[in-house]
Amino acid sequence: xxxxxxxxxxxxxxxxxxxxxxxxxxxxxxxxxxxxxxxxxxxxxxxxxxxxxxxxxxxxxxxxxxxxxxxxxxxxxxxxxxxxxxxxxxxxxxxxxxxxxxxxxxxxxxxxxxxxxxxxxxxx
Amino acid sequence: xxxxxxxxxxxxxxxxxxxxxxxxxxxxxxxxxxxxxxxxxxxxxxxxxxxxxxxxxxxxxxxxxxxxxxxxxxxxxxxxxxxxxxxxxxxxxxxxxxxxxxxxxxxxxxxxxxxxxxxxxxxxxxxxxxxxxxxxxxxxxxxxxxxxxxxxxxxxxxxxx
Numbered sequence: 420x421x422x423x424x425x426x427x428x429x430x431x432x433x434x435x436x437x438x439x440x441x442x443x444x445x446x447x448x449x450x451x452x453x454x455x456x457x458x459x460x461x462x463x464x465x466x467x468x469x470x471x472x473x474x475x476x477x478x479x480x481x482x483x484x485x486x487x488x489x490x491x492x493x494x495x496x497x498x499x500x501x502x503x504x505x506x507x508x509x510x511x512x513x514x515x516x517x518x519x520x521x522x523x524x525x526x527x528x529x530x531x532x533x534x535x536x537x538x539x540x541x542x543x
Numbered sequence: 544x545x546x547x548x549x550x551x552x553x554x555x556x557x558x559x560x561x562x563x564x565x566x567x568x569x570x571x572x573x574x575x576x577x578x579x580x581x582x583x584x585x586x587x588x589x590x591x592x593x594x595x596x597x598x599x600x601x602x603x604x605x606x607x608x609x610x611x612x613x614x615x616x617x618x619x620x621x622x623x624x625x626x627x628x629x630x631x632x633x634x635x636x637x638x639x640x641x642x643x644x645x646x647x648x649x650x651x652x653x654x655x656x657x658x659x660x661x662x663x664x665x666x667x668x669x670x671x672x673x674x675x676x677x678x679x680x681x682x683x684x685x686x687x688x689x690x691x692x693x694x695x696x697x698x699x700x701x702x703x704x
Contacts (some may be wrong), residue, residue, distance in 0.1 A: 429675070429676050430676065432679070433675040435560075456703075465585075496577055502682055503555060503557060506682045507553050507554075509593070510555065510568070511568075512594060513590065513593075514568045514666075517569070517590040518551075519590070520580055520586055520589050521570060521571070521576055521577070521580060524572070524579065525572070
């Protein structure tokens, strides 16, 4: 995914109404009219939000007889999940370093006890 | 990527309604030991920085109202971070966090150590940033570092101990 599309995804999701629309579309496809119902805004305003989401690649609209239901492109979110997972992995690395440091601290405080050899708490 | 399979895994959640990231992680240590690892500058510098980077503490006053500043260095390139300790309690640290490269950005971090008994503690870390955009870029930026680091060095560190 190109960086500028990434920026558009972030910008698109920075708006609470658009995040709400995304949450509703995650349940199932809906037309702009259906999406506008619960909001105190016009269909035109919702249309604009849909356009922003569509430009970011988050939402597509297909022709289905007279309706043009909006559809959430879930794979974009899979990508976001991957970003978060990578961040998680980085935090995991950091805290495994902390595990090792804590294991040493335990050794310092209890010099007569055997050193917790594996920092993973598997000693019986 | 599961070579270093610690039995304790980080859980992470990006809140959909407020620009917050929450993480939890269990440790085989007491809240007091975790507190020390977060407030003693020499100990903190040993684990906070990404693999392959050296952390130099420049200022460190881990008391309520104190401030902190450190740089992470690799191959002559330095990345600076600073903030203040808003509150340093018995089981809780509230601090601000700014990356010098984005000086207008600031996160409010709340770290809580929950005593699980039997010498185990659950760390809760919450970061509130000023916009969703900022949070999501921050999450995305962590990715690159995570990829380039790999786990080899970590394995070596754990193996030594």
